[in-house]
Amino acid sequence: MNNVAFKQEIRFIREQTLAIIDLDKIEELATDRQLLLKEISTLVKKVSITNKKYLSPKDFSYIAELITDEIMGLGPLRELMEDDSVSDILVNGPNNIYVEKGGKLQKSNLEFLDNNQLTDIAKRMVAKMGRRVDEAQPLVDSRLPDGSRLNVVISPIALDGTSISIRKFNKSSKTLEELAIGGSMTLEMAKFLSLITYSRCNIIVSGGTGSGKTTLLNALSQHISNDERIVTLEDAAELKLMQPHLVRLETRMAGVEQSGQVSMRDLVINALRMRPDRIIVGECRGGEAFEMLQAMNTGHDGSMTTLHANSPQDALSRLENLVMMSGFDLPISAIRYNVASAVDVIVQIARLNDGSRRVIEIAEIGKINDNGITSLYPIYKFKPRPYRDEKDKIIGDYEFYGLREDSVIANNAIMFNIKDYLDEIVGA
Structure with missing residues (x-):
C-alpha cells in the first residue's frame, strides 16, 4: 500500500x-x-x-x-514534547514540522494526517487553557499545562495550513554559574551580574527571539534577597522564582464577547498598588514601558524586564519608541531623561550563528550628553576571533572596560556593603 x-x-x-x-x-x-x-x-x-x-x-x-x-491534545507532537533535547517546535502546516536542537533548526520526519487533524489538535491545545481559536479569532497566544509557550495561527490568516509554535518550558532553572560553565559568559561576569542584581540595579535583558532572555532573567532572579516582595508580570508564565514572598500575575486575552481582557499595561499599573519591592516584567513590548520606567524611578529599584533588541543602543531606541506608544504626549528629551534615570544596566544576549547563546555585552547607562543622546558605557564586551574551534564553534574573548567614578553600580555596591567584592571582580 x-x-x-x-x-x-x-x-x-x-x-x-x-x-x-x-x-x-x-x-x-x-x-x-x-x-x-x-x-x-x-x-x-x-x-x-x-x-x-x-x-x-x-x-x-x-x-x-x-x-x-x-x-x-498533542498528536504527533507528543514525542517531541517528551524529548528534552528539543527546545522549540515549529509546525508550518501538516507536513512541515521543525525542531530546534542545540540552537539549530532541523526538519522532523513527523507529520499530521492533514490540516483538519492539525487544526483539531491546535484547538484542543488552546482549549485546555480556557482559550479559543476559530475563524473569528484566528490568532492566539497561550501556554500549555506544563508552562510551555504556545502560539497558534489558523486559516484564513495562515495561508499554507495551521501554524503552531511551541517554546518548551525549561523544567530546570539554570544558575549564572551554570550559564558561565556552559560558555554563555565568564565566571567573573556571572559574579558581577549576581552582585548588581543583589544590590538592586535596574536591569534590562536585551536580545533577539530565542536568544535566552528568559533563561538569563531566571538566573538573575536567584540573586534577589528572600526578604523582598516581588511581583512578576508575564504574558505566559515562564519565570521560576524561588523567593517566598512572590506574587505572579499573567495577562488575559478577551473572551468570546471581546470582554475581560487584561493587558500587560493593566498589570503594571496594578502592580504599583501592591507594595512591591521589585517588579519583574517577562517582556516589555508595548505602552507598559512607560509605567515600568516610572516604577524604576519611584522606589522600585532592582526591577527587571526583557526587551527585543539587537544591541544596547537599539534597546534604548526601542524603549523610547515603546514609551511613545503609551499615549502620553512627551517630548523626546523627557522620554530620554526618564530612560536614563530609570535603567542602570543593559545585558545584551544573542544566539550566534553556530547555535550558541552568549552574553555579548554588559553596558551601563549614563546621563544625557550635550547632544541630547543617552550615554552608554560598555563594561564587558565579547570580541570574536577570526577563526572557529574544531567543532566549528565561535570563540572569542571578553574585554573589560572598567567602571566609571560616578557609576550607579559602584554607588549601589557601597550602599549594600559589597564594594570590596565588586573590587575583587572588576578592579573598580
Whole structure:
C-alpha cells in the first residue's frame, strides 16, 4: 500500500473510531495514557473488523497511538514534547514540522494526517487553557499545562495550513554559574551580574527571539534577597522564582464577547498598588514601558524586564519608541531623561550563528550628553576571533572596560556593603 492510500485508510479508521467514542468514558481516561490507549485499541479493532480493514500489528499499533495522542491534545507532537533535547517546535502546516536542537533548526520526519487533524489538535491545545481559536479569532497566544509557550495561527490568516509554535518550558532553572560553565559568559561576569542584581540595579535583558532572555532573567532572579516582595508580570508564565514572598500575575486575552481582557499595561499599573519591592516584567513590548520606567524611578529599584533588541543602543531606541506608544504626549528629551534615570544596566544576549547563546555585552547607562543622546558605557564586551574551534564553534574573548567614578553600580555596591567584592571582580 502506497503512502497516499495508507493515509486514506488511517483517516477513515480515525473518523470511524472518533464517531463511536464514549465521550464520558474517554474523559475519565484522558489523564492516563496507557488506559486510554487500551480503550482506543479496542475501538480501532472494532472499526477495522466491522469495515473489513485488515491491519498489520505495526499499523494497528500506529493508528491506536495516533488517535490516543490526538485525544490527549498533542498528536504527533507528543514525542517531541517528551524529548528534552528539543527546545522549540515549529509546525508550518501538516507536513512541515521543525525542531530546534542545540540552537539549530532541523526538519522532523513527523507529520499530521492533514490540516483538519492539525487544526483539531491546535484547538484542543488552546482549549485546555480556557482559550479559543476559530475563524473569528484566528490568532492566539497561550501556554500549555506544563508552562510551555504556545502560539497558534489558523486559516484564513495562515495561508499554507495551521501554524503552531511551541517554546518548551525549561523544567530546570539554570544558575549564572551554570550559564558561565556552559560558555554563555565568564565566571567573573556571572559574579558581577549576581552582585548588581543583589544590590538592586535596574536591569534590562536585551536580545533577539530565542536568544535566552528568559533563561538569563531566571538566573538573575536567584540573586534577589528572600526578604523582598516581588511581583512578576508575564504574558505566559515562564519565570521560576524561588523567593517566598512572590506574587505572579499573567495577562488575559478577551473572551468570546471581546470582554475581560487584561493587558500587560493593566498589570503594571496594578502592580504599583501592591507594595512591591521589585517588579519583574517577562517582556516589555508595548505602552507598559512607560509605567515600568516610572516604577524604576519611584522606589522600585532592582526591577527587571526583557526587551527585543539587537544591541544596547537599539534597546534604548526601542524603549523610547515603546514609551511613545503609551499615549502620553512627551517630548523626546523627557522620554530620554526618564530612560536614563530609570535603567542602570543593559545585558545584551544573542544566539550566534553556530547555535550558541552568549552574553555579548554588559553596558551601563549614563546621563544625557550635550547632544541630547543617552550615554552608554560598555563594561564587558565579547570580541570574536577570526577563526572557529574544531567543532566549528565561535570563540572569542571578553574585554573589560572598567567602571566609571560616578557609576550607579559602584554607588549601589557601597550602599549594600559589597564594594570590596565588586573590587575583587572588576578592579573598580
